[in-house]
Amino acid sequence: MDRTDRRPWCAARIAAALAAGALVTGPAPARAVPLISEVFYDAVGSDDGLSFVELYGAPGAPLDGLIVEGVNGADGKVYASLKLAGSIGPDGLFVLADKTAAGSSSVAGADQLLNFDLQNGPDSVVLRDGVTDTVLDAMGYGDFQAGTFFAGEGTPAPGVAAGSSLARRFANIDSGDNAADWIELAVPTPHAAPVAPVPEPSSAALSMAGLVGLAVARRKRRACATR
Numbered sequence: 001m002d003r004t005d006r007r008p009w010c011a012a013r014i015a016a017a018l019a020a021g022a023l024v025t026g027p028a029p030a031r032a033v034p035l036i037s038e039v040f041y042d043a044v045g046s047d048d049g050l051s052f053v054e055l056y057g058a059p060g061a062p063l064d065g066l067i068v069e070g071v072n073g074a075d076g077k078v079y080a081s082l083k084l085a086g087s088i089g090p091d092g093l094f095v096l097a098d099k100t101a102a103g104s105s106s107v108a109g110a111d112q113l114l115n116f117d118l119q120n121g122p123d124s125v126v127l128r129d130g131v132t133d134t135v136l137d138a139m140g141y142g143d144f145q146a147g148t149f150f151a152g153e154g155t156p157a158p159g160v161a162a163g164s165s166l167a168r169r170f171a172n173i174d175s176g177d178n179a180a181d182w183i184e185l186a187v188p189t190p191h192a193a194p195v196a197p198v199p200e201p202s203s204a205a206l207s208m209a210g211l212v213g214l215a216v217a218r219r220k221r222r223a224c225a226t227r
Helices: 003-025 203-225
Strands: 035-040 052-056 066-072 078-083 093-098 112-114 123-129 134-141 165-168 182-185
Touching (some): 035 123
Antiparallel strands (some): 035 052, 165 182
């Protein structure tokens, strides 16, 4: 390879070095794959028009092709397969709610209405890509005994009292263990979820990152000039 051939390669390497420092100051990338962020499966009295599944993801991310499944803890069979439509809202949330026979719902701000009734458990809720059949997220709740089927992650989240929901501690954090990630909310909160803040680096760290990036770029310029 002669010097002329190396120019595009050198330019790309220099640009990458300069970008390294700038990346520290940029915002955290939005999560491309949505997470299940809250599940309300057992209302006080009838569940009709009250059950919901909330998702968290990048605002505007399309949900077409994704499926929310209810998985029976007794035998592992999928008893509900709900095809999503629409996109994540500006607040980063999307609420799928049960609709009544009249076609309405009591869930405030619901984005999509489908007819479903999540079982009280022990059961699981799975978010799946219906095109690739890939599980994107899963949570199981309740007391899974020997012979039952857990389709969640890690260990199950606890079952909750009627009228309470299960919600992630932080809608944007998935440790891979349902028991650690999910908590009981006495009052369900569709379209309202806490998000863990992204720690901002100190000004000294930002300055150092910029200086390092600049120094690396200068070294690469000198190296390219000698080739």
